[in-house]
Amino acid sequence: MTMGASRDGYGAALLKLASDPTVVVVEADLGKSTKSQNFRKVYPERTISLGISEQNMMLVSAGLATSGYKPFASTFAIFTERGFEQVRNGIARPNIPVHICGSHGGIHTGTDGSSAQSIEDLAIYRTLPNMLVIHPSDDISTEMLTIQLADMNSPSYTRTARNKTPRIYDADSASRLEIGKGVTLREGNDVAIIACGVMVSKSLDAAAELAKEGVEATVIDMHTIKPLDGELISNLASRCGAFVTVEDHSIIGGLGGAVAEHLSSNCPAPLERIGVKDHFGQSGGGDELLEKFGMGINHIIEASKVAIQRK
């Protein structure tokens, strides 16, 4: 099984985007970690280093964007939040196409501990009008989706992950990726497992285990959290009639929240949410923490069974 970290896909995408001379990279002293340094090494003249100043980074990017440039600004997911009000009032409100990438999202980030583990980024950025929110599952899809961002005329937030997880896509399957369209990775009629980020591969593993017990699950990579692919969810409501959402994020307001909102307004169906249950993280290994917080493969299997029983 090949492994990849979505942050590496971000670094690769920036290099591919570089042929567009208006693409610029903006950094806040975490380029080594977010992988924007890949771009800086080759295009130092188009890389703007601002030191450790996330609030500043947001509005410098907005100024660049209204002057004909396409800024890609990155830091850790958690530290983008330092500039949240700047993003809200300075980027989203005037609808300026700044592309923000928050790496090291989620508790899977690991031993740095709770201060570095953003479990609320998807939720808060999702509340902003005009904002696109994506959270790809591997390096290949991150690269493809980041490249698509360059053509968008509105701001975006992309969450990437620190650690390598099993690759979901190859060049061929990635070529069909489209922002705003969930990807059906496995089909089954008993339950729909909707996942994002590092939890997609865990969900596929859970579905394989469920199949051994005769339970057939659909698995969706919902890489775009906003705008949510409501049509796909409505179809799954009629087809499967039970849902599990799986995310390395708080169960409040993120993918689970978004799916719950769609279901309750359009096609009520039982939903179990796997994620961080309203507490902060702590130091530990990524997979160790997922197990401890009830987000492992077995927890997805159990949640699927509960969702089916509730039909």
Added chain:
Amino acid sequence: MSVDSDGRQIHSIEELEATAMLCRRGIVTMVHRANAGHPGGSLSAIDMLVALYKTRLNVDPSNPKDPERDRFIMSKGHASPAVYTILNEMGFISSADLETYRVLGGVCQGHVDMKWTPGVDFSAGSLGMGLSFGLGTALAARMDGSSRTSYVMLGDGELQEGQIWEAAMAAVHHEVNNLNVFVDRNRIQNDDFMDKQLRLFDVAAKWEGFGWAVRECDGHNMSELLSALEWMDSITDRPAVLIAHTIKGKGVSFMEDNPAFHGAAPNDEQLAQAMEELQ
């Protein structure tokens, strides 16, 4: 060991240097064991922490939450190994606790955390926040009519955060005289040397411009550090900042002045070499 007229223990320079050496060994060992962490900024800061904890800070390991304790706020919370080793030397945490650095359920979290570690006054990890917090504890002490003092340590990279200067302005406006700051001026941040990332130019002039009492010293020279602490005591009309010129990774040749060891662990061979050097 004897005591001075304020009842403080008097430590010889040699004793303090020996403690700092033990802490340095502890720092490198912890980061190696965890195979992650931040050795560079811990090794640059440790001499200041030893001088402060051993000769100044009024804290009691048997009563770590004493409301009348002095406060130490490690704003650059990634330098947690430095804090953990001095807390171990002071008796707040055990040597076994040091082995839990970055381990699931461990007392020693990746970044200093007041919920997990006795003796830690501030949950850090997000840079730029500690000076505001220290201003809060200093204002509270004044309102209480208490003589307790707040000490804050900042990274020089951390000075790039705007919030630092918001707090610096407010501290002078409010005329706090019980707030003392150490700037660990090691000239390196996460990605690279600060001069390549975002220059600070004249740091002392910046603080002076905000109205602080400013002094500079060699942050690895114990006697200079002790006189700087005396100097902090002597400033009674303003907050005081010590700009301590340091070497990131100090004490381990291959880590010294090397941005690669901001946030990387030594391998087994490097650990052995570091232990050879740290004698």
